[in-house]
Amino acid sequence: MTITLDSFRLDPPVLLAPMAGITDLPFRRIVARFGAGLVVSEMVASGEMLTAKPSVRAKARSELGLDLPSSVQLAGREARPMAEAAKVVADMGAKIIDINMGCPAKKVTGGASGAALMRDPDHALRLIEAVVGAVDLPVTLKMRLGWDEGQINAPEIARRAESAGVRMIVVHGRTRMQFYEGRADWGAIAAVSEAVSVPVVANGDIVDAPSARMALARAGAAGVMVGRGAQGAPWRLAQIAAALYGAAPPKLPKGAGLVDLVSEHYEAILGFYGEQVGLRLARKHLRWYAEVAGAALVPEMMRAQTPEAALALIRAAFSERAAA
Numbered sequence: 001m002t003i004t005l006d007s008f009r010l011d012p013p014v015l016l017a018p019m020a021g022i023t024d025l026p027f028r029r030i031v032a033r034f035g036a037g038l039v040v041s042e043m044v045a046s047g048e049m050l051t052a053k054p055s056v057r058a059k060a061r062s063e064l065g066l067d068l069p070s071s072v073q074l075a076g077r078e079a080r081p082m083a084e085a086a087k088v089v090a091d092m093g094a095k096i097i098d099i100n101m102g103c104p105a106k107k108v109t110g111g112a113s114g115a116a117l118m119r120d121p122d123h124a125l126r127l128i129e130a131v132v133g134a135v136d137l138p139v140t141l142k143m144r145l146g147w148d149e150g151q152i153n154a155p156e157i158a159r160r161a162e163s164a165g166v167r168m169i170v171v172h173g174r175t176r177m178q179f180y181e182g183r184a185d186w187g188a189i190a191a192v193s194e195a196v197s198v199p200v201v202a203n204g205d206i207v208d209a210p211s212a213r214m215a216l217a218r219a220g221a222a223g224v225m226v227g228r229g230a231q232g233a234p235w236r237l238a239q240i241a242a243a244l245y246g247a248a249p250p251k252l253p254k255g256a257g258l259v260d261l262v263s264e265h266y267e268a269i270l271g272f273y274g275e276q277v278g279l280r281l282a283r284k285h286l287r288w289y290a291e292v293a294g295a296a297l298v299p300e301m302m303r304a305q306t307p308e309a310a311l312a313l314i315r316a317a318f319s320e321r322a323a324a
């Protein structure tokens with residue numbers, strides 16, 4: 001099964017979720033190399049995008065070096081800056097633009113963007129129409145089930161978004177008020193799948209092939225999106241794709257291969273952000289790799305002050321371990 005968005009085929013329909021501070025270009029490149037139908041950037045604030053701050057623009061970079069479509073996600077609350085930012089992102093090479101209507105963070109919803117847009121569907125629609133009208137690229141939407149249990153309006157918004165030209169809808173099966181608590185309700189996504197004819201993608205708590213299979217079935221979805229399940233396991237989407245869609249199974253790195261992968265990711269982070277910021281940002285990825293591979297994470301690795309020290313510790317920690 002494939003999701004088609006204009007000339008882009010999201011094949012297999014196993015997509016990497018946007019995650020702020022995580023799905024930067026170095027991580028997306030590695031996930032894409034193992035195999036995924038689409039990778040999505042972390043959210044980029046439309047207002048900041050227009051200020052041309054280099055660190056913000058870097059979030060919207062999407063040159064994967066592979067023949068795979070890359071989507072850039074925009075967050076914002078006003079139609080005009082969103083439309084302008086969409087043009088900038090398109091000029092930078094994005095192939096697909098995603099609108100963030102799911103972020104629950106107070107910093108974001110307090111500014112009436114992210115999931116807060118779901119409380120005001122008329123306003124949300126004006127924003128969607130502005131973005132769709134601004135670019136000649138497929139525009140997709142990522143949202144939650146609604147603001148809270150009393151306002152489950154994802155099906156209604158999806159229907160209206162489809163009429164406005166949105167080409168694919170991802171639904172995280174929680175309300176905004178749930179944040180990340182409880183379990184994602186994949187069954188509740190089915191009402192969205194029934195409401196529209198564009199592809200609907202299920203998201204939330206999909207971490208392996210069995211959960212992906214169950215989410216697809218319950219949601220009646222055209223594909224799945226995986227976020228936290230790929231942390232420390234950039235091969236996870238490819239494993240799911242192999243089990244569900246018969247894609248070639250990924251070659252799981254072990255021993256020296258795992259050391260090479262983690263080291264490559266580490267060096268890519270340092271190259272992308274510079275050494276000072278990179279050393280700090282890389283730590284969470286090292287922690288996740290260690291958790292997934294069952295490696296002992298020595299405190300020195302978290303405190304390493306030079307790349308050479310960190311790389312030596314990576315070698316010691318992962319050379320006897322295997323991806324899982």
Ligand SMILES: Cc1cc2nc3c(=O)[nH]c(=O)nc-3n(C[C@H](O)[C@H](O)[C@H](O)COP(=O)(O)O)c2cc1C
Pocket residue numbers: 017018019020021022042043073100101102103142172203204205206225226227228229
């Ligand atoms: C650290 C973190 C950052 C996130 N950043 C974004 C974001 O920038 N844009 C967005 O739409 N969702 C964001 N999300 C939500 C994820 O895309 C996804 O919907 C959610 O984590 C549920 O999927 P999962 O259970 O597979 O992780 C973020 C989630 C996490 C944990």
